[in-house]
Amino acid sequence: MQYDYLIIGGGMVADSAARGIREHDTTGSIGILGADSDEPYTRPALSKKLWTDSDFGRDQVPLGTASEADAHVHTGTRVASIDRSNSSVTTDTGERYEYGTLLLATGAEPTRIELAPSPRVVYFRTFADYRALRELTKTADHIAVVGGGYIGTEIASALSLQGVKVTLVTSDAVVGGHMFPPSLAAVFDKGFADHGVTVRRGTKVTSGAEASARVQLQLDDGSALEADGVVFGLGVRPSTELADAAGLAVDDGIVVDQFLRTEDDHVYAAGDVANYPDAVLGRRRVEHVDNATEMGKAAGRNMAGAAEPYSYTPYFYSDIYDDGYQAIGTMSTSLSTVEDWKSVGKEGVVYYLDDEAVVRGVLMWNVWEGLDEARTLLAEKKPQTEQSLRGLI
Structure with missing residues (x-):
């Protein structure tokens, strides 16, 4: 198969890029190859509105990329290699796709410990992970949440509002202490206690195991924690393997210029995986939704010939209680x-x-x-x- 524009990755960047392409090219063919089982969807809802807004349903999560941007979305499709000399990619099942211009929107993978994912062990990232966690809440009385960053705190607060007993494990001495000044961190920490969350502070999970329909976690302070399930929110790492194997520059992400191009003029990168020169903050990699949507659209426009520098500086946000x-x-x-x-x-x-x-x-x-x-x-x-x-x- 051949596409004028081919996007590897099926997330919010892919959706925005397809829409950006359509602003300049209304007829060129767009192909999206996503390893996710779902078509592009709004990721922030997975840890926010789906838990807190009764009027926001699962049917509002998909972005409608295929119909609204006239794009061909291939779900459950994992790309194994990129052949830049022949402008093609090959999937892990041997299918070959040719491209005119390629966008790497491969995103990031959640950090894991040596405990395999299962119905009781969720490394929270995808819509499928949300569905698995919702299913777990139907039978679990107690869920452990590991990680005191954005995802961990959002999930801990969301679960506690569902009437589930929650234990939050954080390496911070005070929840949010790595981000917030002491005055704010103290208030932030207290908010979890006020909502019945048990907080294990200043410790990390070193290992875990499933036994007798329970999950047992060992902590680095020598203690143990047992729960009906566990959600990990330990941050992510950029998915740069394809770019690296294709000989593209990688440095905590895929290195791109102000137009979001790699060193190959026919290959772009955007979103969580892109290391780009921010006009205000300097070269960096950003893992938040505002960057995904704005950078995705800019990459799509440039793929279609806009030649516009990406000069936007993104923001990020969170909602807790x-x-x-x-x-x-x-x-x-x-x-x-x-x-x-x-x-x-x-x-x-x-x-x-x-x-x-x-x-x-x-x-x-x-x-x-x-x-x-x-x-x-x-x-x-x-x-x-x-x-x-x-x-x-």
């Missing part, structure tokens, strides 16, 4: 912070500054405006003071 935040740049307590609260832990802005007092990240807690101001502040790259930042957003 009654609180939510949006942020842009680097959120890490390895940086110093300036906090500007209307009410601590209720509404305010946290600025993250480097050793030269230059703002490198902005967190807006229960504040839903200010992204443009934050981008401008980050782009200025000028030293700031507590006085200059207060009241800015």
